[in-house]
Amino acid sequence: xxxxxxxxxxxxxxxxxxxxxxxxxxxxxxxxxxxxxxxxxxxxxxxxxxxxxxxxxxxxxxxxxxxxxxxxxxxxxxxxxxxxxxxxxxxxxxxxxxxxxxxxxxxxxxxxxxxxxxxxxxxxxxxxxxxxxxxxxxxxxxxxxxxxxxxxxxxxxxxxxxxxxxxxxxxxxxxxxxxxxxxxxxxxxxxxxxxxxxxxxxxxxxxxxxxxxxxxxxxxxxxxxxxxxxxxxxxxxxxx
Amino acid sequence: xxxxxxxxxxxxxxxxxxxxxxxxxxxxxxxxxxxxxxxxxxxxxxxxxxxxxxxxxxxxxxxxxxxxxxxxxxxxxxxxxxxxxxxxxxxxxxxxxxxxxxxxxxxxxxxxxxxxxxxxxxxxxxxxxxxxxxxxxxxxxxxxxxxxxxxxxxxxxxxxxxxxxxxxxxxxxxxxxxxxxxxxxxxxxxxxxxxxxxxxxxxxxxxxxxxxxxxxxxxxxxxxxxxxxxxxxxxxxxxx
DNA sequence: TACCGTTGACTGACTGTTCAGTCTAAACGT
DNA sequence: ACGTTTAGACTGAACAGTCAGTCAACGGTA
Numbered sequence: 001x002x003x004x005x006x007x008x009x010x011x012x013x014x015x016x017x018x019x020x021x022x023x024x025x026x027x028x029x030x031x032x033x034x035x036x037x038x039x040x041x042x043x044x045x046x047x048x049x050x051x052x053x054x055x056x057x058x059x060x061x062x063x064x065x066x067x068x069x070x071x072x073x074x075x076x077x078x079x080x081x082x083x084x085x086x087x088x089x090x091x092x093x094x095x096x097x098x099x100x101x102x103x104x105x106x107x108x109x110x111x112x113x114x115x116x117x118x119x120x121x122x123x124x125x126x127x128x129x130x131x132x133x134x135x136x137x138x139x140x141x142x143x144x145x146x147x148x149x150x151x152x153x154x155x156x157x158x159x160x161x162x163x164x165x166x167x168x169x170x171x172x173x174x175x176x177x178x179x180x181x182x183x184x185x186x187x188x189x190x191x192x193x194x195x196x197x198x199x200x201x202x203x204x205x206x207x208x209x210x211x212x213x214x215x216x217x218x219x220x221x222x223x224x225x226x227x228x229x230x231x232x233x234x235x236x237x238x239x240x
Numbered sequence: 241x242x243x244x245x246x247x248x249x250x251x252x253x254x255x256x257x258x259x260x261x262x263x264x265x266x267x268x269x270x271x272x273x274x275x276x277x278x279x280x281x282x283x284x285x286x287x288x289x290x291x292x293x294x295x296x297x298x299x300x301x302x303x304x305x306x307x308x309x310x311x312x313x314x315x316x317x318x319x320x321x322x323x324x325x326x327x328x329x330x331x332x333x334x335x336x337x338x339x340x341x342x343x344x345x346x347x348x349x350x351x352x353x354x355x356x357x358x359x360x361x362x363x364x365x366x367x368x369x370x371x372x373x374x375x376x377x378x379x380x381x382x383x384x385x386x387x388x389x390x391x392x393x394x395x396x397x398x399x400x401x402x403x404x405x406x407x408x409x410x411x412x413x414x415x416x417x418x419x420x421x422x423x424x425x426x427x428x429x430x431x432x433x434x435x436x437x438x439x440x441x442x443x444x445x446x447x448x449x450x451x452x453x454x455x456x457x458x459x460x461x462x463x464x465x466x467x468x469x470x471x472x473x474x475x476x477x478x479x480x
Numbered sequence: 481t482a483c484c485g486t487t488g489a490c491t492g493a494c495t496g497t498t499c500a501g502t503c504t505a506a507a508c509g510t
Numbered sequence: 511a512c513g514t515t516t517a518g519a520c521t522g523a524a525c526a527g528t529c530a531g532t533c534a535a536c537g538g539t540a
Contacts, residue, residue: 030362032272036530046487051531114358120419121351122270131421164424165432171415172408179360181371184404192405275495286521291497
């Protein structure tokens, strides 16, 4: 609020503006199809000014990725703080990643994740960023689990192992949802992820909205696969 | 084998040659950085000839994706047929996706998967291809599970649900491995995936090569997290 | 004046695609 | 058996469009 702050915020505001514009364009058109001119237009600036601020196109896009990651991390932290218990926190994590349109989230934000993976696969610097960001994500999960264990909500299991599994599961499910898979939609992904967590951590979880209208096709498939495998449960060795 | 077959194979060979070259270039440089000149050079042809065969760059790259998917599907089928029992088949599936350098596999094939997701996210036609390919993958898993259930190796659980979970888990783990994550490497990914399957299907699985030389750092991490979560299992309500 | 954010105009490099034609080998007519 | 025609694979060269990055100048401010 002081004069000094406002002075720096003049350029920083511009910078933020451009980064936000870049994130939007990447989400809409995709990383490879993002042109400096698009970002400049959306930020009400000239292409030359974008170069003036970020030096190069790669600089801009890398900064945009970092910006988006940071924003996501902060919004997730706030979301966690707003949940009453560990179970609600866990479900929130799943909803953020596996359910379409996380409210105020930018549409097409999934594409940005996929693009980030592709870029991290080849650009070593972005690979580092992704690694620390993934570690943050894992730590977030671990903290929630430890909180739940402390409160007696969850059972005592290997926290790190669970975090790896759960994070991988959510990544895989979110891909399906992002790619509009017919079988694995948001509802199914949520159910699968929470079902896994409930089994592993030892709590009960019931899917919301039992009287859903979209259960017709899915029930048919499940019944078919169940009839293929008759109910007589004869678990072999080490059922535990 | 007839003359007619050999005549068509003249052009089909060239086509295959170009597709193979395209897949290689995509794996090496990435989808966005693939130029038709690169593909042409690798196939000992001129850029014009590539257009002559595929009409457009998009046509080439789309065909290359399909080609690669098909090849992967066939090689997986053969691999499955060569395994003695369902447990070995399951482990083979995990190894194919989560362990680096699947023998004769093209290096950098993971990048092709990531690129396929990115392209499928925006190009509706490729989205269709990915969907049917993913369905194939799920069916492969389901078949293995049913075989194992029939032979008494696996317990009787919801096959479709398991396939969705297991496929998503492998996708997520393979991303970590592909991106050279420090925590989730090939060994860890294999252990996590097979551990999940073993728990869900009720069989025992022991990680291979206990006295491995590459277990120094990993053991340290695991021990730390284990000491954080002491072994005294006090599962709360509704365990299992 | 000196500085800095800003820009329009420009350029140099890259690249997908076209096109006019070349080469080869089979098909054909005689 | 032999010249001619045809068809199709193939190419070098050029075209046309795109786009990241440069640069000299301009205007406001300290």
